[in-house]
Amino acid sequence: MSIRYGDVLAELRQAYDGGAAERDTHEKEPWRVAERAAFEARLRAEGRRSLLEIGAGTGQDSRFFMDAGYEVVAVDLSPEMVARCRAKGVDARVAHFLDLGLPEESTDAVYALNCLLHVPDADLPAVLDNIRRVLRPGGLFYLGVWGGRHHEGDIDTDRHEPRRFFAWRTDEALLAYARGSFEVEDFHVVGVGEFQFQSLTLRRAR
Template sequence: MTSTTSTPDPPADREARRADFRAYYDAEAADRALRPMPSWRDAAREEFLARLTDERSRTVLEVGCGPGLDGAAFTAAGFAYTGADLSPGMVEVARAASLDAHVASATDLPFEDHSFDAVWSMSTLMHLDDTELDAALSEIIRVLVPGGLFAVGMWGASELTVGPAAKPDEDYGPPRYFHRRTDAMVRERLGEHGEVESWWTRLSRPGSGHRYQYAVVRALSPRP
């Protein structure tokens, strides 16, 4: 479904989507752990790692940690890493790789205020509707130290596109819900929670409206 506006979804719809996500990603966990990251994703992470090193950051939370591929890189670079993921299967695989990982929703992180110097969240927040996205960004700000950095990457589109994606070739479970926002929408949402210090987009293929949106944001103080 393609639209120019987005309205909040009923809570029951969100719960159903979360159940579908858990089923899908639990089934995919073992395979995803063996799937290498694309080079441009690795490059974004390495640039963020360098930035955190320059700022003497030590603790990093990953929201949507999956099987821990990025987490292993953060740990190898000497950072104190914590991962969170909605999928128990993904968390099990991450823990098997000796990572500190927790089953949790991005909209309700089980961590104390100001617990982390930085947050990393890739290919996760585009699965949230607008109400959930606002809650997740507020949670990221809450657990960050004042002025901390968070990096966000998500799949977007040239026009707002909302709804389940077609099933991939590997049938892991129910089709996943995507909320693909335009660049302007994403920048506006992020700007409500911090200062966007870095931004780029990468088309999935030449001429496509489907793109990856990446930002590094300096957190604002938590809302009262």
């Protein structure tokens, strides 16, 4: 039987609660800053004003978008991460990807950096549909994840306790999932050492 998102939630929450303080000290690598800036430039060019960050972590990206003038809501599975978002002045809420707790068509944009790689393949279509549901028609969705090959399970090098579940996907598989719910505006790969980061900008059809 394939693993499901509900099977991994408790351990993910525990791992990220325990790692929140250390993560809040991380500085963004230049390539991450460039990815975020490129998406913000698209939003600005289209006159977008509101943004939902999912898997928001400690709120560094949410704070960036707030400082750029956007109305931001952040959600994260981890109460400790949400507390750190709120300490930065972010409207942050505890929620998971299958129950975002937001009305339909309530935001112009969604930003998800390295969080949907915790969703098993079996539940990714439902999660993407749920993200589409909260986006306004024509809205933009930034999806960035590690991947490039197929893997489902924990990894030996994970420093979190308990070890987190990861779902990595080939480029072809990830694009196929994305096209099931969105139009693909941009897809490119960023090479980071031996790793591959998959960057997608997606649009909800009008």
